[in-house]
């Protein structure tokens with residue numbers, strides 16, 4: 001049966017990838033994509049009206065305030081979007097008797113670990129963004145205990161702004177770059193994450209907290225090195241750039257970031273789908289960018 005999905009944050013990285021995949025599977029899903037202009041999740045009345053009008057089977061919340069450094073000075077906005085917004089969606093879902101799939105982050109953990117974080121490990125965010133996302137998880141589960149929360153990490157896509165696109169630009173502009181080598185996590189392509197979210201849509205009995213990232217582990221330095229190699233190979237990076245590993249101390253930012261963010265995804269691999277290694281996913285994204293920049297003109 002066709003599933004009716006109310007999608008928030010439809011123009012973000014994840015939202016765009018979900019829209020793209022649903023467009024290829026029109027018989028399976030009836031999607032109502034909304035962005036901040038058409039549905040501000042901070043406004044409960046708007047959320048309730050959208051649910052009443054579209055009558056979804058499930059709300060997928062891909063909307064968030066994701067500016068990690070800016071959140072340190074915009075705490076109120078971060079909490080409005082990342083805590084109050086998801087609470088509104090959960091309240092509306094509860095009233096309507098429908099599901100909510102909400103996306104959260106590895107930044108709910110403090111990074112002080114040496115083995116992958118389990119979904120039920122103690123949380124302890126160390127920046128405002130992480131605090132606001134944790135508050136969102138808690139308010140969602142309070143209003144709708146059967147909600148499904150998928151924590152992810154280090155997300156990139158050909159849509160929007162992200163580390164991969166920033167690196168490609170900087171690598172073309174500079175002779176050398178210092179990249180942090182003492183923060184470790186798992187780069188995650190929003191495209192595969194979108195497929196995993198749709199897999200969750202198809203399984204109405206799933207609830208609770210899941211972790212999803214691509215497979216493998218990397219420091220930002222490893223990730224940058226792989227971007228340089230893949231980007232140079234297809235001609236997206238056209239000049240030499242030396243990458244130097246630096247420490248977190250050498251690159252102060254307003255928000256403190258966890259040094260170990262790898263998450264244990266075994267439950268989601270079993271219930272939601274298999275993962276590819278992050279290097280393989282990066283190659284796919286670089287190929288998409290290359291097609292966008294060069295292929296279309298070839």
Ligand SMILES: NC(=O)c1ccc[n+]([C@@H]2O[C@H](COP(=O)([O-])OP(=O)(O)OC[C@H]3O[C@@H](n4cnc5c(N)ncnc54)[C@H](OP(=O)(O)O)[C@@H]3O)[C@@H](O)[C@H]2O)c1
Pocket residue numbers: 008009010011012013014015035036037039040041042061062063064065066081085103104105106133151152153154155156160190
């Ligand atoms: N990006 C990462 O590295 C990362 C890592 C871990 C977890 N996550 C989580 O993954 C999810 C998807 O992230 P993403 O990278 O796709 O985010 P994104 O590209 O920043 O997209 C978020 C979207 O939310 C929209 N939005 C902001 N405030 C809103 C509001 N009040 N009402 C409705 N929409 C609003 C934004 O619209 P405007 O642009 O118009 O403001 C934007 O289109 C989020 O839950 C995020 O916390 C992301």
